[in-house]
Amino acid sequence: MIQKEKYVYVCSDAVGETAEAVVRATIRQFTNSEVGIRRYSHLQTEEEVEKVVAEVKSNQSFIAYTLVQPELRAKMQQETIKMDVRAVDVMGPMMQAYIDTFNDNPKPEPGQRQVLDEEYFKRIEAVEFAVKYDDGKDVRGLVLADVVLIGVSRTSKTPLSIFLAHKGIKTANLPILPDMEPPEELFKPVDRMIIGLTINPEQLLRIRSERLKTLGLPAHSRYASMEQIQKELETANQWMERLNCPVLNVSDKSIEETAGVIMGLLSDKERQR
Numbered sequence: 001m002i003q004k005e006k007y008v009y010v011c012s013d014a015v016g017e018t019a020e021a022v023v024r025a026t027i028r029q030f031t032n033s034e035v036g037i038r039r040y041s042h043l044q045t046e047e048e049v050e051k052v053v054a055e056v057k058s059n060q061s062f063i064a065y066t067l068v069q070p071e072l073r074a075k076m077q078q079e080t081i082k083m084d085v086r087a088v089d090v091m092g093p094m095m096q097a098y099i100d101t102f103n104d105n106p107k108p109e110p111g112q113r114q115v116l117d118e119e120y121f122k123r124i125e126a127v128e129f130a131v132k133y134d135d136g137k138d139v140r141g142l143v144l145a146d147v148v149l150i151g152v153s154r155t156s157k158t159p160l161s162i163f164l165a166h167k168g169i170k171t172a173n174l175p176i177l178p179d180m181e182p183p184e185e186l187f188k189p190v191d192r193m194i195i196g197l198t199i200n201p202e203q204l205l206r207i208r209s210e211r212l213k214t215l216g217l218p219a220h221s222r223y224a225s226m227e228q229i230q231k232e233l234e235t236a237n238q239w240m241e242r243l244n245c246p247v248l249n250v251s252d253k254s255i256e257e258t259a260g261v262i263m264g265l266l267s268d269k270e271r272q273r
Contacts, residue, residue, distance in 0.1 A: 009056050010039040011049075011065040011076070015120075019066045019090045025256075043067070046075040053079040062086035068095075119168060126165035133172035134158055141172035142185040143192075147262060149173040150186075150239060151197030152232040153223075154207045156250055156258065160197075163259045169266070176236045178228070186243060193269060195262055196240035196247040201229050203251045 008027070010019045016039050027035050040052050049072060056063055063080065065087060067073040073092060080087040099105060133141025135158065142148050146169050149157045157173035164171045174183075186194065199207075208224040222228050240247050246265060250258050 005059075006035045007038050007059060007061045008035060009052060009061055009063045010037055011043055011052055011063055011067070012039075012041055013043050013067050013069050013072055014041070016041045016066065019064045022090050023064050043072060046072070049075045050079055053083050053085055056085050057083045062088070064088045064090055066091045122168040123166055126168050126170045127162065129170040130161040130165040130172070134161060136174040139174075139183045139185045142174065142183065143188055143190050144170065145172040145192050146170045147172075147266070148186070148192060148194045149197055150176055150182075150194065150236070150243075150245075151250075152176050152199075152204070152229075152236050154204060154211065155197040155199050156255060157197060159255050160258060160262075163255050164262065167259070167263065169263075176232065176239055178231045178235050180235060182239050182242065193262075193266060194243055194245040195265070196236065196243070196245050197258075198233065198236060198240075198247055198249050200249070200251040201226060201233060204229050204233075 008023045010016045010023055012019055020037060020039055023037055027037075040048075043049060043052070053063070053076070063076070063085065065073075065076055067076055067089075068091070073089070076087060077089075079085075129141070129145070132138065133145065147164060149160055149171060150173070151157055153175055157175070161171040161173050174186075205224060205226055208229070209219050212219050212221060212224055248258055248261055
């Protein structure tokens with residue numbers, strides 16, 4: 001008997017990124033889990049809700065939803081109860097707590113759509129920025145960025161830049177090479193945050209050795225030697241001390257964890273203004 005594929009359905013009257021992020025974080029907690037995600041964005045009618053719930057029922061799956069509009073939330077609740085489908089209201093309890101505590105109501109849909117559009121284009125612009133100013137290709141980006149990431153090779157600078165870009169944060173990154181002098185753009189007094197990324201030498205050695213294997217290159221090249229790694233990290237430490245910037249150790253940290261710390265630092269900076 002062929003086993004059906006497993007899915008979690010993400011439903012939203014907006015984009016659905018919030019619910020999908022929660023679902024992905026949940027899936028990562030389970031080993032050997034081969035569960036996919038199907039996203040239904042911009043739901044607008046009760047008929048669309050009925051159609052999705054029927055599909056979920058036939059696939060023996062469940063729903064995670066973020067529906068701001070009260071009539072759609074009510075329809076989702078009614079339909080899933082009627083069809084005996086499990087559904088998780090990701091934002092509902094939080095929104096209700098906000099309403100009850102602060103005596104306020106959600107914004108009407110047209111305003112929400114406009115905000116979402118603005119956020120969408122902000123993210124697109126940030127992603128294009130991250131690609132353009134990746135890996136120190138153009139040092140002008142070090143002055144224009146919201147966040148500048150510096151660190152030796154294989155400290156997750158590029159994936160972190162792209163992750164932050166998807167949050168609308170313009171991020172440039174610059175690799176640090178042995179005995180390399182930092183460019184003068186790093187010392188210009190502009191409104192940005194410079195973050196130093198460091199890593200334990202032993203872990204960096206393992207990462208670089210695996211990288212060389214993937215590329216089919218000799219495992220004992222200078223790039224993956226402890227002597228080279230120590231030299232690069234020493235140069236990186238000197239840079240970070242001169243810049244007096246926050247330093248994050250990315251050893252055994254996921255991209256999401258490191259990005260979360262950076263976004264927290266940005267929030268603290270905003271509050272101090």
